[in-house]
Amino acid sequence: MSSRSPDGSPRHGIEAVSAAVLAMSRHREMRDVLHTIVTSARELLDAEYAALGVPDDHGGFAQFVVDGVSDKEWKAIGPLPRQHGILAAMLHDPAPQRLADVRKDPRFGGWPKAHPEMSDFLGMPVVDGDETLGAIFLANKKCPKPQDGGCGFTEEDEALLRTLAAHAALALTNARLYERSRELTIAGERARIAHELHDAVAQKLFSLRLTAQAAAALVDRDPARAKGELKEVARLAAEAADELRDVVVELRPAELDEDGLVATLRTQTRVLARAHSARIGFRARGMRALPAAQEEAMLRVAQEALHNALRHSGASGVDVRLEGRGKGAVLRVCDDGQGFDPSAVRRAGRHLGLVSMRDRAAGAGGRLTVDSAPGKGTVIEMEVPGG
Numbered sequence: 001m002s003s004r005s006p007d008g009s010p011r012h013g014i015e016a017v018s019a020a021v022l023a024m025s026r027h028r029e030m031r032d033v034l035h036t037i038v039t040s041a042r043e044l045l046d047a048e049y050a051a052l053g054v055p056d057d058h059g060g061f062a063q064f065v066v067d068g069v070s071d072k073e074w075k076a077i078g079p080l081p082r083q084h085g086i087l088a089a090m091l092h093d094p095a096p097q098r099l100a101d102v103r104k105d106p107r108f109g110g111w112p113k114a115h116p117e118m119s120d121f122l123g124m125p126v127v128d129g130d131e132t133l134g135a136i137f138l139a140n141k142k143c144p145k146p147q148d149g150g151c152g153f154t155e156e157d158e159a160l161l162r163t164l165a166a167h168a169a170l171a172l173t174n175a176r177l178y179e180r181s182r183e184l185t186i187a188g189e190r191a192r193i194a195h196e197l198h199d200a201v202a203q204k205l206f207s208l209r210l211t212a213q214a215a216a217a218l219v220d221r222d223p224a225r226a227k228g229e230l231k232e233v234a235r236l237a238a239e240a241a242d243e244l245r246d247v248v249v250e251l252r253p254a255e256l257d258e259d260g261l262v263a264t265l266r267t268q269t270r271v272l273a274r275a276h277s278a279r280i281g282f283r284a285r286g287m288r289a290l291p292a293a294q295e296e297a298m299l300r301v302a303q304e305a306l307h308n309a310l311r312h313s314g315a316s317g318v319d320v321r322l323e324g325r326g327k328g329a330v331l332r333v334c335d336d337g338q339g340f341d342p343s344a345v346r347r348a349g350r351h352l353g354l355v356s357m358r359d360r361a362a363g364a365g366g367r368l369t370v371d372s373a374p375g376k377g378t379v380i381e382m383e384v385p386g387g
Protein backbone atom coordinates (compact mmCIF):
# COMPACT_ATOMS: atom_id res chain seq x y z
CA MET A 1 0.00 0.00 0.00
CA SER A 2 1.23 3.45 -0.74
CA SER A 3 -0.47 6.71 -0.02
CA ARG A 4 1.78 8.57 -2.38
CA SER A 5 0.68 9.58 -5.83
CA PRO A 6 2.71 8.45 -8.83
CA ASP A 7 4.83 11.66 -8.69
CA GLY A 8 5.83 10.84 -5.10
CA SER A 9 3.99 13.63 -3.33
CA PRO A 10 1.73 12.62 -0.42
CA ARG A 11 -1.89 12.17 -1.33
CA HIS A 12 -4.48 14.10 0.56
CA GLY A 13 -8.09 14.01 1.59
CA ILE A 14 -10.58 11.67 0.01
CA GLU A 15 -8.12 10.31 -2.54
CA ALA A 16 -5.73 9.16 0.17
CA VAL A 17 -8.45 7.66 2.32
CA SER A 18 -9.86 5.90 -0.67
CA ALA A 19 -6.47 4.38 -1.49
CA ALA A 20 -6.14 3.19 2.11
CA VAL A 21 -9.63 1.72 2.22
CA LEU A 22 -9.10 -0.13 -1.03
CA ALA A 23 -5.89 -1.61 0.33
CA MET A 24 -7.73 -2.73 3.46
CA SER A 25 -10.55 -4.42 1.61
CA ARG A 26 -8.07 -6.55 -0.28
CA HIS A 27 -6.96 -8.25 2.92
CA ARG A 28 -9.21 -10.60 4.76
CA GLU A 29 -6.83 -11.98 7.33
CA MET A 30 -7.18 -10.08 10.58
CA ARG A 31 -3.46 -9.50 11.00
CA ASP A 32 -3.07 -8.14 7.46
CA VAL A 33 -6.04 -5.85 7.88
CA LEU A 34 -4.58 -4.39 11.06
CA HIS A 35 -1.25 -3.90 9.43
CA THR A 36 -2.71 -2.11 6.45
CA ILE A 37 -4.71 0.20 8.72
CA VAL A 38 -1.67 1.17 10.76
CA THR A 39 0.57 1.76 7.76
CA SER A 40 -2.12 3.78 6.02
CA ALA A 41 -2.73 5.94 9.08
CA ARG A 42 0.95 6.68 9.58
CA GLU A 43 1.53 7.60 5.94
CA LEU A 44 -1.67 9.61 5.57
CA LEU A 45 -1.04 11.71 8.65
CA ASP A 46 2.70 11.94 8.18
CA ALA A 47 3.49 10.60 11.62
CA GLU A 48 6.69 8.99 12.86
CA TYR A 49 4.92 6.20 14.78
CA ALA A 50 1.59 4.45 14.48
CA ALA A 51 -0.02 1.60 16.36
CA LEU A 52 -3.33 -0.18 16.54
CA GLY A 53 -4.41 -2.16 19.57
CA VAL A 54 -7.30 -4.62 19.77
CA PRO A 55 -8.04 -5.35 23.43
CA ASP A 56 -8.56 -8.81 24.88
CA ASP A 57 -10.82 -9.57 27.83
CA HIS A 58 -7.98 -9.81 30.32
CA GLY A 59 -6.65 -6.28 30.47
CA GLY A 60 -4.14 -6.82 27.68
CA PHE A 61 -4.14 -6.62 23.91
CA ALA A 62 -5.12 -9.52 21.67
CA GLN A 63 -3.35 -7.70 18.85
CA PHE A 64 -0.96 -4.80 18.91
CA VAL A 65 0.40 -3.80 15.54
CA VAL A 66 2.98 -1.05 15.10
CA ASP A 67 4.51 0.84 12.21
CA GLY A 68 7.58 3.08 12.31
CA VAL A 69 9.42 0.86 14.78
CA SER A 70 11.99 -1.62 13.49
CA ASP A 71 11.78 -5.29 14.53
CA LYS A 72 14.91 -4.82 16.62
CA GLU A 73 13.53 -1.78 18.42
CA TRP A 74 10.23 -3.57 18.92
CA LYS A 75 11.98 -6.53 20.57
CA ALA A 76 13.98 -4.21 22.83
CA ILE A 77 10.81 -2.53 24.10
CA GLY A 78 9.74 -5.82 25.64
CA PRO A 79 6.33 -7.34 26.32
CA LEU A 80 3.11 -5.97 24.83
CA PRO A 81 1.62 -3.05 26.74
CA ARG A 82 -1.21 -3.66 29.16
CA GLN A 83 -4.39 -1.60 29.03
CA HIS A 84 -3.44 1.34 31.24
CA GLY A 85 -2.74 5.06 31.00
CA ILE A 86 -3.74 6.73 27.77
CA LEU A 87 -4.20 3.41 25.95
CA ALA A 88 -6.81 2.31 28.48
CA ALA A 89 -8.54 5.68 28.35
CA MET A 90 -8.88 5.33 24.57
CA LEU A 91 -10.61 1.98 24.96
CA HIS A 92 -13.07 3.13 27.59
CA ASP A 93 -13.88 6.62 26.34
CA PRO A 94 -14.86 6.82 22.68
CA ALA A 95 -13.53 10.39 22.35
CA PRO A 96 -10.42 11.07 20.30
CA GLN A 97 -7.35 12.40 22.14
CA ARG A 98 -5.18 15.06 20.54
CA LEU A 99 -2.28 16.02 22.82
CA ALA A 100 0.68 18.36 22.35
CA ASP A 101 2.79 16.21 24.66
CA VAL A 102 1.56 12.83 25.74
CA ARG A 103 4.18 12.73 28.52
CA LYS A 104 2.60 15.74 30.25
CA ASP A 105 -0.86 14.20 30.36
CA PRO A 106 -1.94 13.29 33.92
CA ARG A 107 -2.88 9.79 32.74
CA PHE A 108 0.62 9.14 31.35
CA GLY A 109 2.24 6.35 33.33
CA GLY A 110 5.69 6.23 31.73
CA TRP A 111 7.01 3.69 29.27
CA PRO A 112 9.62 0.96 29.10
CA LYS A 113 13.32 1.95 28.79
CA ALA A 114 13.70 1.18 25.11
CA HIS A 115 10.43 2.87 24.13
CA PRO A 116 10.96 5.71 21.61
CA GLU A 117 10.34 9.25 22.90
CA MET A 118 6.96 10.57 21.81
CA SER A 119 5.31 13.95 22.22
CA ASP A 120 2.53 14.89 19.76
CA PHE A 121 -0.17 12.29 20.10
CA LEU A 122 -3.38 11.54 18.28
CA GLY A 123 -5.54 8.65 19.43
CA MET A 124 -8.75 7.54 17.76
CA PRO A 125 -11.02 4.74 18.98
CA VAL A 126 -12.22 2.22 16.39
CA VAL A 127 -15.89 1.68 17.22
CA ASP A 128 -18.68 -0.45 15.87
CA GLY A 129 -21.93 0.85 17.38
CA ASP A 130 -21.43 0.73 21.15
CA GLU A 131 -18.50 -1.63 20.95
CA THR A 132 -14.92 -0.40 20.97
CA LEU A 133 -13.04 -2.76 18.70
CA GLY A 134 -9.70 -1.11 19.27
CA ALA A 135 -7.87 2.18 18.95
CA ILE A 136 -5.40 3.75 16.57
CA PHE A 137 -2.52 5.78 18.03
CA LEU A 138 -0.25 8.14 16.16
CA ALA A 139 2.75 9.96 17.54
CA ASN A 140 5.28 12.61 16.45
CA LYS A 141 3.92 14.52 13.49
CA LYS A 142 6.81 14.98 11.05
CA CYS A 143 6.74 18.77 10.88
CA PRO A 144 8.19 21.69 12.82
CA LYS A 145 6.50 22.11 16.20
CA PRO A 146 3.66 24.68 16.07
CA GLN A 147 4.68 28.11 17.45
CA ASP A 148 1.92 28.12 20.05
CA GLY A 149 3.23 24.86 21.54
CA GLY A 150 0.03 23.05 20.51
CA CYS A 151 -0.24 19.57 19.02
CA GLY A 152 1.41 18.95 15.68
CA PHE A 153 -1.62 16.97 14.57
CA THR A 154 -4.32 19.28 13.21
CA GLU A 155 -8.09 19.18 13.35
CA GLU A 156 -7.96 18.12 9.73
CA ASP A 157 -5.73 15.17 10.70
CA GLU A 158 -8.24 14.24 13.34
CA ALA A 159 -11.11 14.28 10.82
CA LEU A 160 -9.09 12.17 8.40
CA LEU A 161 -8.23 9.64 11.09
CA ARG A 162 -11.88 9.46 12.12
CA THR A 163 -12.84 8.47 8.58
CA LEU A 164 -10.05 5.95 8.45
CA ALA A 165 -11.14 4.52 11.83
CA ALA A 166 -14.72 4.10 10.58
CA HIS A 167 -13.46 2.06 7.65
CA ALA A 168 -11.09 0.19 9.92
CA ALA A 169 -14.09 -0.80 12.04
CA LEU A 170 -15.79 -2.21 8.97
CA ALA A 171 -12.68 -4.02 7.83
CA LEU A 172 -12.15 -5.48 11.32
CA THR A 173 -15.73 -6.65 11.56
CA ASN A 174 -15.45 -8.25 8.14
CA ALA A 175 -12.18 -9.91 9.05
CA ARG A 176 -13.77 -11.29 12.21
CA LEU A 177 -16.75 -12.65 10.31
CA TYR A 178 -14.49 -14.12 7.68
CA GLU A 179 -12.32 -15.89 10.26
CA ARG A 180 -15.37 -17.17 12.09
CA SER A 181 -16.96 -18.55 8.94
CA ARG A 182 -13.69 -20.17 7.94
CA GLU A 183 -13.44 -21.82 11.34
CA LEU A 184 -16.97 -23.14 10.96
CA THR A 185 -16.28 -24.45 7.48
CA ILE A 186 -13.15 -26.23 8.62
CA ALA A 187 -14.92 -27.75 11.63
CA GLY A 188 -17.82 -28.93 9.46
CA GLU A 189 -15.51 -30.38 6.87
CA ARG A 190 -13.48 -32.18 9.51
CA ALA A 191 -16.61 -33.78 10.97
CA ARG A 192 -17.77 -34.86 7.54
CA ILE A 193 -14.45 -36.48 6.66
CA ALA A 194 -14.30 -38.20 10.05
CA HIS A 195 -17.74 -39.67 9.39
CA GLU A 196 -16.88 -40.78 5.89
CA LEU A 197 -13.67 -42.40 7.02
CA HIS A 198 -15.44 -44.12 9.85
CA ASP A 199 -18.18 -45.34 7.54
CA ALA A 200 -16.10 -46.54 4.67
CA VAL A 201 -12.60 -47.36 5.68
CA ALA A 202 -12.94 -48.42 9.31
CA GLN A 203 -15.50 -51.00 8.24
CA LYS A 204 -13.46 -52.38 5.39
CA LEU A 205 -10.51 -52.74 7.75
CA PHE A 206 -12.69 -54.58 10.19
CA SER A 207 -13.75 -57.10 7.50
CA LEU A 208 -10.15 -57.39 6.52
CA ARG A 209 -9.10 -58.30 10.03
CA LEU A 210 -11.80 -60.94 10.34
CA THR A 211 -10.86 -62.48 7.01
CA ALA A 212 -7.18 -62.55 7.94
CA GLN A 213 -8.11 -64.27 11.22
CA ALA A 214 -10.17 -66.83 9.31
CA ALA A 215 -7.20 -67.50 7.03
CA ALA A 216 -4.89 -67.96 10.01
CA ALA A 217 -7.32 -70.43 11.59
CA LEU A 218 -7.58 -72.45 8.37
CA VAL A 219 -3.97 -72.50 7.26
CA ASP A 220 -3.04 -75.88 8.89
CA ARG A 221 -6.38 -77.62 8.53
CA ASP A 222 -7.37 -76.55 5.05
CA PRO A 223 -4.60 -74.76 3.15
CA ALA A 224 -6.71 -74.47 0.01
CA ARG A 225 -9.46 -72.53 1.79
CA ALA A 226 -6.89 -70.46 3.66
CA LYS A 227 -5.51 -69.47 0.29
CA GLY A 228 -8.97 -68.38 -0.77
CA GLU A 229 -9.35 -66.27 2.36
CA LEU A 230 -5.98 -64.66 1.75
CA LYS A 231 -7.10 -63.68 -1.73
CA GLU A 232 -10.10 -62.12 -0.04
CA VAL A 233 -7.75 -60.20 2.28
CA ALA A 234 -5.96 -58.80 -0.74
CA ARG A 235 -9.25 -57.83 -2.37
CA LEU A 236 -10.55 -56.11 0.77
CA ALA A 237 -7.29 -54.23 1.20
CA ALA A 238 -7.55 -52.99 -2.38
CA GLU A 239 -11.14 -51.93 -1.73
CA ALA A 240 -10.17 -50.10 1.44
CA ALA A 241 -7.57 -48.19 -0.53
CA ASP A 242 -10.21 -47.34 -3.16
CA GLU A 243 -12.70 -46.21 -0.53
CA LEU A 244 -10.07 -44.06 1.05
CA ARG A 245 -9.45 -42.41 -2.28
CA ASP A 246 -13.21 -42.02 -2.77
CA VAL A 247 -13.54 -40.23 0.54
CA VAL A 248 -10.81 -37.89 -0.48
CA VAL A 249 -12.25 -37.07 -3.87
CA GLU A 250 -15.87 -37.34 -2.67
CA LEU A 251 -16.94 -40.07 -5.00
CA ARG A 252 -19.70 -42.44 -4.10
CA PRO A 253 -18.94 -46.17 -4.01
CA ALA A 254 -18.34 -47.31 -7.59
CA GLU A 255 -20.35 -50.51 -7.15
CA LEU A 256 -23.50 -48.51 -6.45
CA ASP A 257 -23.37 -46.91 -9.88
CA GLU A 258 -22.72 -50.20 -11.62
CA ASP A 259 -24.87 -52.65 -9.69
CA GLY A 260 -27.38 -50.58 -7.73
CA LEU A 261 -28.16 -50.74 -4.04
CA VAL A 262 -29.70 -54.22 -3.86
CA ALA A 263 -26.89 -56.03 -5.64
CA THR A 264 -24.19 -54.08 -3.82
CA LEU A 265 -25.61 -54.80 -0.41
CA ARG A 266 -26.22 -58.45 -1.26
CA THR A 267 -22.57 -58.90 -2.25
CA GLN A 268 -21.34 -57.12 0.85
CA THR A 269 -23.44 -59.24 3.21
CA ARG A 270 -22.17 -62.37 1.47
CA VAL A 271 -18.58 -61.31 1.94
CA LEU A 272 -19.22 -60.62 5.60
CA ALA A 273 -21.05 -63.91 6.07
CA ARG A 274 -18.02 -65.80 4.86
CA ALA A 275 -15.75 -64.00 7.27
CA HIS A 276 -17.97 -64.29 10.31
CA SER A 277 -19.54 -67.06 12.32
CA ALA A 278 -22.90 -65.29 12.73
CA ARG A 279 -25.60 -66.15 10.20
CA ILE A 280 -26.20 -63.13 8.01
CA GLY A 281 -29.37 -62.96 5.95
CA PHE A 282 -30.27 -60.59 3.15
CA ARG A 283 -33.65 -60.05 1.51
CA ALA A 284 -34.98 -57.38 -0.83
CA ARG A 285 -38.60 -56.92 -1.89
CA GLY A 286 -40.40 -54.44 -4.11
CA MET A 287 -37.36 -52.21 -4.47
CA ARG A 288 -37.17 -49.54 -7.15
CA ALA A 289 -34.17 -47.44 -8.05
CA LEU A 290 -33.71 -44.50 -5.70
CA PRO A 291 -32.00 -41.14 -6.21
CA ALA A 292 -28.23 -41.60 -6.00
CA ALA A 293 -27.83 -39.72 -2.72
CA GLN A 294 -30.50 -41.85 -1.06
CA GLU A 295 -28.97 -45.11 -2.31
CA GLU A 296 -25.61 -44.07 -0.98
CA ALA A 297 -27.04 -43.09 2.40
CA MET A 298 -28.88 -46.45 2.61
CA LEU A 299 -25.71 -48.36 1.81
CA ARG A 300 -23.61 -46.48 4.37
CA VAL A 301 -26.19 -46.91 7.10
CA ALA A 302 -26.59 -50.60 6.30
CA GLN A 303 -22.82 -51.07 6.47
CA GLU A 304 -22.51 -49.31 9.79
CA ALA A 305 -25.49 -51.14 11.30
CA LEU A 306 -24.16 -54.49 10.08
CA HIS A 307 -20.71 -53.87 11.40
CA ASN A 308 -22.05 -52.71 14.74
CA ALA A 309 -24.12 -55.89 15.00
CA LEU A 310 -21.10 -58.04 14.17
CA ARG A 311 -18.68 -56.16 16.34
CA HIS A 312 -20.68 -55.30 19.42
CA SER A 313 -23.74 -57.53 19.77
CA GLY A 314 -22.45 -61.12 19.91
CA ALA A 315 -25.51 -62.04 17.83
CA SER A 316 -25.91 -65.48 16.30
CA GLY A 317 -27.98 -64.00 13.48
CA VAL A 318 -28.19 -60.67 11.67
CA ASP A 319 -30.86 -59.84 9.09
CA VAL A 320 -30.69 -57.12 6.50
CA ARG A 321 -33.90 -56.26 4.68
CA LEU A 322 -34.70 -53.77 1.96
CA GLU A 323 -38.30 -53.10 1.08
CA GLY A 324 -40.04 -50.68 -1.27
CA ARG A 325 -42.53 -48.36 0.40
CA GLY A 326 -44.40 -45.90 -1.82
CA LYS A 327 -41.83 -44.13 -3.95
CA GLY A 328 -39.21 -44.70 -1.28
CA ALA A 329 -37.74 -47.61 0.64
CA VAL A 330 -37.14 -48.95 4.12
CA LEU A 331 -33.99 -50.61 5.38
CA ARG A 332 -34.00 -52.79 8.47
CA VAL A 333 -30.97 -54.33 10.12
CA CYS A 334 -31.92 -56.63 13.03
CA ASP A 335 -29.68 -58.65 15.30
CA ASP A 336 -30.52 -61.04 18.13
CA GLY A 337 -27.53 -59.96 20.19
CA GLN A 338 -27.12 -58.38 23.59
CA GLY A 339 -28.56 -54.97 22.70
CA PHE A 340 -27.57 -51.68 24.32
CA ASP A 341 -29.01 -48.53 25.82
CA PRO A 342 -28.83 -45.86 23.09
CA SER A 343 -29.22 -42.94 25.52
CA ALA A 344 -26.39 -44.23 27.72
CA VAL A 345 -24.12 -44.53 24.69
CA ARG A 346 -25.06 -40.97 23.69
CA ARG A 347 -24.25 -39.70 27.18
CA ALA A 348 -20.91 -41.49 27.17
CA GLY A 349 -20.09 -39.52 24.00
CA ARG A 350 -18.64 -42.48 22.09
CA HIS A 351 -21.02 -42.91 19.22
CA LEU A 352 -19.59 -41.54 16.00
CA GLY A 353 -21.12 -44.42 14.04
CA LEU A 354 -24.61 -43.80 15.41
CA VAL A 355 -24.30 -40.05 14.85
CA SER A 356 -23.08 -40.67 11.34
CA MET A 357 -26.06 -42.95 10.58
CA ARG A 358 -28.47 -40.26 11.72
CA ASP A 359 -26.67 -37.58 9.73
CA ARG A 360 -26.74 -39.72 6.61
CA ALA A 361 -30.44 -40.46 6.95
CA ALA A 362 -31.28 -36.80 7.56
CA GLY A 363 -28.94 -35.69 4.76
CA ALA A 364 -30.88 -37.88 2.31
CA GLY A 365 -34.24 -36.52 3.50
CA GLY A 366 -35.00 -39.70 5.42
CA ARG A 367 -35.35 -40.77 9.05
CA LEU A 368 -33.63 -43.30 11.26
CA THR A 369 -34.73 -45.13 14.36
CA VAL A 370 -32.59 -47.14 16.74
CA ASP A 371 -34.54 -49.65 18.75
CA SER A 372 -32.41 -51.44 21.30
CA ALA A 373 -32.25 -52.36 24.97
CA PRO A 374 -29.87 -54.56 26.94
CA GLY A 375 -30.84 -58.21 26.48
CA LYS A 376 -33.23 -57.44 23.65
CA GLY A 377 -31.25 -57.26 20.42
CA THR A 378 -31.14 -54.26 18.10
CA VAL A 379 -33.22 -53.02 15.19
CA ILE A 380 -31.97 -50.15 13.04
CA GLU A 381 -34.57 -48.85 10.66
CA MET A 382 -34.13 -46.22 8.01
CA GLU A 383 -36.67 -44.88 5.57
CA VAL A 384 -35.98 -42.66 2.56
CA PRO A 385 -38.67 -40.89 0.53
CA GLY A 386 -37.48 -41.81 -3.00
CA GLY A 387 -37.56 -39.30 -5.83
Ligand SMILES: Nc1ncnc2c1ncn2[C@@H]1O[C@H](COP(=O)(O)OP(=O)(O)O)[C@@H](O)[C@H]1O
Binds near residue numbers: 337355
Ligand atom coordinates in the same frame (compact mmCIF):
# COMPACT_ATOMS: atom_id res chain seq x y z
N1 LIG B 1 -26.04 -53.74 17.30
C1 LIG B 1 -25.47 -53.42 18.47
N2 LIG B 1 -25.49 -54.29 19.52
C2 LIG B 1 -24.92 -53.97 20.70
N3 LIG B 1 -24.32 -52.79 20.96
C3 LIG B 1 -24.26 -51.86 19.97
C4 LIG B 1 -24.84 -52.12 18.70
N4 LIG B 1 -24.67 -51.02 17.93
C5 LIG B 1 -24.01 -50.13 18.71
N5 LIG B 1 -23.77 -50.62 19.93
C6 LIG B 1 -23.14 -49.92 21.07
O1 LIG B 1 -23.14 -48.52 20.78
C7 LIG B 1 -21.80 -48.03 20.79
C8 LIG B 1 -21.64 -46.93 19.76
O2 LIG B 1 -21.71 -47.41 18.44
P1 LIG B 1 -21.06 -46.58 17.28
O3 LIG B 1 -21.58 -45.19 17.39
O4 LIG B 1 -21.31 -47.27 16.01
O5 LIG B 1 -19.53 -46.50 17.63
P2 LIG B 1 -18.41 -47.66 17.48
O6 LIG B 1 -19.00 -48.74 16.63
O7 LIG B 1 -17.29 -46.97 16.82
O8 LIG B 1 -18.12 -48.10 18.89
C9 LIG B 1 -20.95 -49.24 20.54
O9 LIG B 1 -19.67 -49.06 21.04
C10 LIG B 1 -21.72 -50.32 21.26
O10 LIG B 1 -21.45 -50.28 22.65
Ligand SMILES: [Mg+2]
Binds near residue numbers: 304354
Ligand atom coordinates in the same frame (compact mmCIF):
# COMPACT_ATOMS: atom_id res chain seq x y z
MG1 LIG C 1 -19.94 -48.44 14.92
